[in-house]
Amino acid sequence: MRTSLQIMLSAAILAAVPADAQSPVPQIAFDSVADPLKFPDNIHLGEAAGVATNSKGDIFVYTRTGHPTISLGTARPFAHGGSRLFQFDKTGKFVREIGKDSYGFEVAQQVRIDPRDNIWIVDQMSSMVIKFDPNGQIQLLLGRKAESERLPAGPAAGRGGAAPGAPEGPPSAGRGGRGGGLPGAGSQSDLFQRPTDVAWDAAGNIYVADGFGNSRVAKFDKSGKFIKSWGSTGTANGQFRTVHGIAIDAQGNVYVADTGNRRIQVFDSEGTFKTQISDIGAPAAICISGGAHPYLYSSNSNPPEDIDVAGEIYKLELDGKIVGRFGKAGKLPKEFGTVNSIDCRSENDLYVGELGNWRVQKLTLHSK
Amino acid sequence: MKSYPTSCIAIAALLTSQVFAQTKAKAQNVPEIAYDSVPNFLKLPPNLYLGESMGVATNSKGHIFVFTRSANTRLFEFDQNGTYVREIGEGSYGFEFAHSVRVDPEDNIWAVDEGTNMVIKFNPAGRVVMVLGHRPEAVAGVVAQSPPPGAAAEKYILGRPTDVAWDPQGNIFVSDGYINHRVVKYDKNGRFLKQVGSEKTGSEPSQFNTPHGIAVDAQGNVYVSDRANHRMQVFDNNLALKSIYDNIGDSWTVCISPGPHQYLFTSNSNPNGNAPGSWDITGEIYKMELNGTILGRFGHASKEFGGFQVVHMMDCRNPNTIIVAEIESWRVQKLLLKPQAPAKTAGGK
Numbered sequence: 001m002r003t004s005l006q007i008m009l010s011a012a013i014l015a016a017v018p019a020d021a022q023s024p025v026p027q028i029a030f031d032s033v034a035d036p037l038k039f040p041d042n043i044h045l046g047e048a049a050g051v052a053t054n055s056k057g058d059i060f061v062y063t064r065t066g067h068p069t070i071s072l073g074t075a076r077p078f079a080h081g082g083s084r085l086f087q088f089d090k091t092g093k094f095v096r097e098i099g100k101d102s103y104g105f106e107v108a109q110q111v112r113i114d115p116r117d118n119i120w121i122v123d124q125m126s127s128m129v130i131k132f133d134p135n136g137q138i139q140l141l142l143g144r145k146a147e148s149e150r151l152p153a154g155p156a157a158g159r160g161g162a163a164p165g166a167p168e169g170p171p172s173a174g175r176g177g178r179g180g181g182l183p184g185a186g187s188q189s190d191l192f193q194r195p196t197d198v199a200w201d202a203a204g205n206i207y208v209a210d211g212f213g214n215s216r217v218a219k220f221d222k223s224g225k226f227i228k229s230w231g232s233t234g235t236a237n238g239q240f241r242t243v244h245g246i247a248i249d250a251q252g253n254v255y256v257a258d259t260g261n262r263r264i265q266v267f268d269s270e271g272t273f274k275t276q277i278s279d280i281g282a283p284a285a286i287c288i289s290g291g292a293h294p295y296l297y298s299s300n301s302n303p304p305e306d307i308d309v310a311g312e313i314y315k316l317e318l319d320g321k322i323v324g325r326f327g328k329a330g331k332l333p334k335e336f337g338t339v340n341s342i343d344c345r346s347e348n349d350l351y352v353g354e355l356g357n358w359r360v361q362k363l364t365l366h367s368k
Numbered sequence: 369m370k371s372y373p374t375s376c377i378a379i380a381a382l383l384t385s386q387v388f389a390q391t392k393a394k395a396q397n398v399p400e401i402a403y404d405s406v407p408n409f410l411k412l413p414p415n416l417y418l419g420e421s422m423g424v425a426t427n428s429k430g431h432i433f434v435f436t437r438s439a440n441t442r443l444f445e446f447d448q449n450g451t452y453v454r455e456i457g458e459g460s461y462g463f464e465f466a467h468s469v470r471v472d473p474e475d476n477i478w479a480v481d482e483g484t485n486m487v488i489k490f491n492p493a494g495r496v497v498m499v500l501g502h503r504p505e506a507v508a509g510v511v512a513q514s515p516p517p518g519a520a521a522e523k524y525i526l527g528r529p530t531d532v533a534w535d536p537q538g539n540i541f542v543s544d545g546y547i548n549h550r551v552v553k554y555d556k557n558g559r560f561l562k563q564v565g566s567e568k569t570g571s572e573p574s575q576f577n578t579p580h581g582i583a584v585d586a587q588g589n590v591y592v593s594d595r596a597n598h599r600m601q602v603f604d605n606n607l608a609l610k611s612i613y614d615n616i617g618d619s620w621t622v623c624i625s626p627g628p629h630q631y632l633f634t635s636n637s638n639p640n641g642n643a644p645g646s647w648d649i650t651g652e653i654y655k656m657e658l659n660g661t662i663l664g665r666f667g668h669a670s671k672e673f674g675g676f677q678v679v680h681m682m683d684c685r686n687p688n689t690i691i692v693a694e695i696e697s698w699r700v701q702k703l704l705l706k707p708q709a710p711a712k713t714a715g716g717k
Contacts, residue, residue, distance in 0.1 A: 035495075039495070041454070041458075041494065042455070042458040042459070043458075043459075044457060044458070044459065044460050044461070044495075044496060045461075045496070046460070046461025046462070046503075047461065047503075063461075064461055064506075065459060065460070065461040066459045066461065067440055067459070067463075067464065068506035070510060077510070079506075079509075082506050106506065106507075107505065107506050107507045124507050125506060125507040149509055149510060150509065151510055152509075152510060152511075152512065194507060212507075304502040304524070304525075305502065305522045305523070305524050305525045306522070306523060306524060307524060307558070307559070308523070308559070308560070330557065330558075330559070331498055331557055331558040331559075332557050356499075356502070357498075357499065358461070358496055358499055359496075
């Protein structure tokens with residue numbers, strides 16, 4: 001019985017994996033440099049959660065590495081460590097570490113560089129977004145790390161977010177706003193629950209994808225003042241099941257990777273739903289390239305427990321038309337192990353950060 | 369006072385597991401192999417210490433790699449004279465609780481960590497080139513055990529893996545482990561091919577109760593230390609059972625020497641806890657033919673230099689020079705085996 005159920009489940013999963021059953025998607029030929037970064041002997045990448053480049057081509061990697069730790073013999077259990085942020089020059093030579101031993105570095109989720117070369121990291125466990133200036137000094141903080149850990153652990157989606165000292169609510173993903181909002185809507189504030197990504201519009205407004213715990217997009221002005229948030233847990237337009245990535249085009253449209261609903265939703269800058277893009281698997285990492293003709297990249301990342309499904313990346317027009325796809329899940333060069341981040345500053349020169357393979361690959365797409 | 373019953377239960381559980389783990393080998397009249405242990409073999413720089421010595425292996429140049437539970441789990445390299453060379457994988461995301469280190473024929477260094485549930489392949493330069501398994505996300509907070517006991521074994525998720533080996537084609541075999549009870553075969557690129565055993569313990573043939581060590585011979589046969597079943601199981605390259613050696617006590621770890629005539633080594637290590645009498649019936653290492661014929665035994669349980677205190681791993685690149693890592697003596701010993709007297713009757717199967 002169990003075996004047949006497993007087979008049925010496997011068949012269902014397999015059947016769900018081909019992202020586009022209608023028309024064959026063109027394959028985009030590409031090359032890869034699987035080890036573009038050169039490290040000092042005592043520095044190693046762990047899971048490469050975030051990768052981004054600045055205007056000079058410097059490469060930033062926010063990685064889950066070292067020893068995520070909980071202290072013992074304390075009034076409450078305190079968590080610290082587990083992630084580091086590294087900078088490399090455009091040749092891949094190690095430049096420096098930024099934010100060493102930061103209070104907010106626990107479970108790396110994403111790094112992005114804004115148009116002024118400020119470095120923004122998103123940490124899934126501290127539920128913080130941290131802005132460093134190009135010199136590596138902290139300029140702005142959004143969110144607040146939970147003071148301590150609960151023992152035993154509640155569901156991960158339920159951690160963080162609550163104001164320190166506030167009574168713990170029922171540990172459910174739908175804890176939502178304490179103001180009685182919809183499940184997943186979060187509190188109307190800058191307290192996140194396992195945020196995933198950050199982006200900016202031309203005016204400098206900040207948009208945070210929030211995330212695994214909440215199901216919303218939070219908008220701030222450039223000074224970090226909370227403006228609004230939209231979304232809740234669900235499948236309707238404007239609802240999300242795991243907001244896993246965010247990108248904004250030159251017109252200020254907001255593209256949100258709605259992984260659990262296997263679509264990218266597009267909103268205007270006020271959060272009004274415009275359209276959705278589907279048939280590209282479950283978008284886990286998205287990126288909009290620069291230049292006169294921007295493209296949208298989206299990764300149908302494989303789950304960490306299986307490299308025999310999914311893994312490909314799509315190249316799309318901003319209107320959702322699929323240009324082509326490339327790659328598949330695996331451990332070799334040109335294969336991907338749970339891509340969590342794509343840098344596409346240049347249309348055909350991409351960096352991808354992989355959780356599963358502990359590496360950053362530099363990809364060169366062949367134009368036809 | 370409140371915690372008293374809990375401690376009682378914990379102690380009872382410990383005692384039970386000690387008694388259970390204490391197995392006298394059935395093999396009788398096995399010739400003793402004499403040996404010397406090289407004094408002050410590994411020379412550590414000041415301020416560097418071994419903790420529990422879990423893994424030891426040599427590469428083709430004779431360099432020695434030790435995977436140790438220190439304040440953090442660390443991997444050290446020494447040259448063939450025991451002089452410290454360097455640390456590998458400092459601060460690695462995969463290092464939390466060392467279990468095994470092995471060096472493949474291309475001198476890549478493979479570390480098996482039962483805390484992060486990962487097998488990490490370093491190239492000879494000491495850089496990560498492949499990982500197997502997946503470390504549970506820290507964001508899940510403090511969890512009792514991951515993956516949860518009894519959860520169906522996943523192709524690419526390991527449950528406290530214990531050891532790794534390769535066949536001549538480069539296929540990868542992982543013994544997995546304390547939570548799962550199986551051996552997984554991956555191809556050289558890390559793709560799942562098949563497994564024997566499952567997430568459940570079992571004592572039938574081709575089932576495991578803590579597969580704790582693994583080695584592959586030149587024909588591609590797979591030898592698995594099935595520790596809590598007090599035996600070693602031998603499989604062909606497709607993981608079909610060939611034979612069971614159950615006269616060697618608890619097989620904690622296994623090593624197969626290279627060369628035209630390969631030998632098999634297994635340790636009936638004395639159990640953690642040192643209960644009265646345990647040292648009398650455990651602690652010895654067996655030297656065998658691949659077919660299970662026992663050629664001799666050496667060593668005994670002891671905390672003193674030259675004796676063994678819970679041997680966790682052996683290197684047998686040279687079948688007459690065995691390097692052993694011990695859990696409870698926090699040390700690595702290099703043993704020089706002396707030639708055996710012409711065999712009369714070996715110790716039977």
